[in-house]
Amino acid sequence: MTCSVSQEDHWVETPYGRLFARRWRPERGIGEPPVVLFHDSLGCVALWRDFPERLAERTGRDVIAYDRLGFGLSESHPGDLSAHFIRDEAERFFPLLRAGLDITRFVVFGHSVGGAMAAACAARYSEACQALITESAQAFVEKRTLHGIRLAEATFREPGQIERLEKYHGSKARWVLAAWTETWLSRAFATWTIERYAPALACPLLVIHGEEDEYGSALHPERIARLATGCSERLILPGCHHVPHREQAEAVLAAVARFLVTRQSDCPDRNQDSTVSC
Structure with a gap:
């Protein structure tokens, strides 16, 4: 499907501060x-770049991205993040976005930690969630994840690097x-697992992961796929790192568009694994 796409900016008033969407x-x-x-740990609406527009064009669906409190154009977060910030996003903040933008039923797509947030929303609002797509999502605190974070932390100490985030x-x-x-990197978060907030996923599930992901x-993806009680698919992208929607955008767009059409047909091909190259 190819069509023109319009763009609207929204400000959602919440008791904690304004959200930009x-x-x-x-x-x-x-x-x-x-x-x-749902964006990643350093992300925001702007850092999705042209992916949301292309996704709307390809699927024929509205696409909504928002800046979590403390990120992008949204107002500052009301304090420090707790070790339960993934649960908090699903329980406290996402319902305010839904109400502000009059979202009833939805599909959730989350990148990196946003994937865990999307999964938590899919589990908590199973009656409204039509499908879940995770991309480069973490399921637990792995040594590889912590190593990647420490390397990134060291990089941001170098001159000029924090300006990239500013x-x-x-x-x-x-x-x-x-x-x-x-x-x-905190002890309080060391035992976190995705099962804590998404013990089971009733909606159709597509799990996307880069074979060379430096954070997981x-x-x-194996562990996330096991949460599905219905149909699930795993897409492992060779030569791809942590941001598939940027590194191999066409493969991601094609997979998501096909998955959503298949979902409408009650996912006849259940629990599939696939590896593709671009």
């Missing part, structure tokens, strides 16, 4: 529930970096 609407939409994007997060940049590194081994 952007919605992409395909001109010839198919009338299906929107895809809601471009997107402004004066909140140092908070954003600390929220990621200090939370994941193949154990993560």
Whole structure:
């Protein structure tokens, strides 16, 4: 499907501060529930770049991305992140976004830690969640994940590096970096697992992971796929690292579009694994 896509910016008032959201609407939409994007630990709406527009164009669905509190154009987070920040996003903040943008049913798509947040939302609001897509999501605190975070933390100490974050997060940049590194490297978070907030996933599930992901081994997509009580698919991308929607965008777009159409047919091919190259 190819069509023009319009773009709308929204501000959602919450008791904790204003959330910024952007919605992409395909001109010839198919009338299906929107895809809601959950960004990664350093991400924001702007860092999705052109992916949401291309996703709306390809699927015919509205696509909504938002900046979590403390990130991007949203207002500052009300304090430090707790070790339960993934649960908090699903329980406290996502319902406010839904109410503010009048979202009833939805598809959730999460990148990195956003994948865990999307899974928590899919589990908690199973009656409203039509499908779940995770991309480079973590399922537990792996040594490989912590090693990647420590390397990134060291890189951001170099001259000029924090300015990369300030471009997107402004004066909140140092908070954003600390929220990621200090939370994941803390003892309080060491025992976190995705099963804690998403013990089972009733909706159709697509798990996307890069074979060379520096923040998580193949154990993560395997573990996430096992949560599905219905149909699930795993897509492992050779030569791909932590940001498939940027590194191999066409493969991701094609997989998501096909998956959502298949989902409408009750997922006749259940529990599939596939490896593709671009």
